[in-house]
Amino acid sequence: MIDYKKLWEEKEKEEANFRNLNREWRFNLRNEPENEKLYNLICDLEEEYFSDMLYRENTIVSDYLKAQETTEDGEIEDYYPSDFSDRLTLSANQFRYYVEELGEKTMGSFIPKERTIKISPVYANDKAVVLHEMIHAYECILDNIHTIYKEILLLCLYNDLRDKIPDLQSRVLMHSHQLTNEHVLMAGGLHGALFLLKTLDLDIKCGFELGTICGYGRDKPYIDETEYLE
Numbered sequence: 001m002i003d004y005k006k007l008w009e010e011k012e013k014e015e016a017n018f019r020n021l022n023r024e025w026r027f028n029l030r031n032e033p034e035n036e037k038l039y040n041l042i043c044d045l046e047e048e049y050f051s052d053m054l055y056r057e058n059t060i061v062s063d064y065l066k067a068q069e070t071t072e073d074g075e076i077e078d079y080y081p082s083d084f085s086d087r088l089t090l091s092a093n094q095f096r097y098y099v100e101e102l103g104e105k106t107m108g109s110f111i112p113k114e115r116t117i118k119i120s121p122v123y124a125n126d127k128a129v130v131l132h133e134m135i136h137a138y139e140c141i142l143d144n145i146h147t148i149y150k151e152i153l154l155l156c157l158y159n160d161l162r163d164k165i166p167d168l169q170s171r172v173l174m175h176s177h178q179l180t181n182e183h184v185l186m187a188g189g190l191h192g193a194l195f196l197l198k199t200l201d202l203d204i205k206c207g208f209e210l211g212t213i214c215g216y217g218r219d220k221p222y223i224d225e226t227e228y229l230e
């Protein structure tokens, strides 16, 4: 039999532990200028590129969020019944961010169990690497809310991108192809269709070649498999 009370207590304990770790991390930022710089960069990138993943008004997901009400004058006005951007932001106490050595082949990593993003010192200012790890973090938060939000975002991103990228459908299908997806999706983390679409969206917004932020050749599923691991 499952002891729900015990499970709940363990969860509470784990959350308290993360709150302490986050508090400690924020307190130490003054002595960790590299971590502070990375944190500031993440906050800036969030403001510039992630309004859709924060489910804010005036984004590709607006129609999903929007409702209407009748004012006292009998006029119909748009409004947004709930604003849960605060729960989704990376600038709150959700994760900790570190610049540290990660081994020869790793540029950055997102570790859900630790609730950390770590970037290798060489790539600490590399926008593509930081954006890649940020997408993992947003997906992780959304996973804990409700899958419908991810599905809606996927649909809206796809619709938004299909005029901008003529071969979008085949890119998504090849990225997720049943014969290659174990390598392509899992190499270095979970890189599903939503992940791919958001990287393509950001490649365009940043002026990068398509596939840059997804990285590691994951946008080219038919290349020699050893290249995935580079």
Ligand SMILES: [Zn+2]
Pocket (backbone or CB within 6 Å): 132, 136, 188, 189, 190, 191
């Ligand atoms: Zn990744």
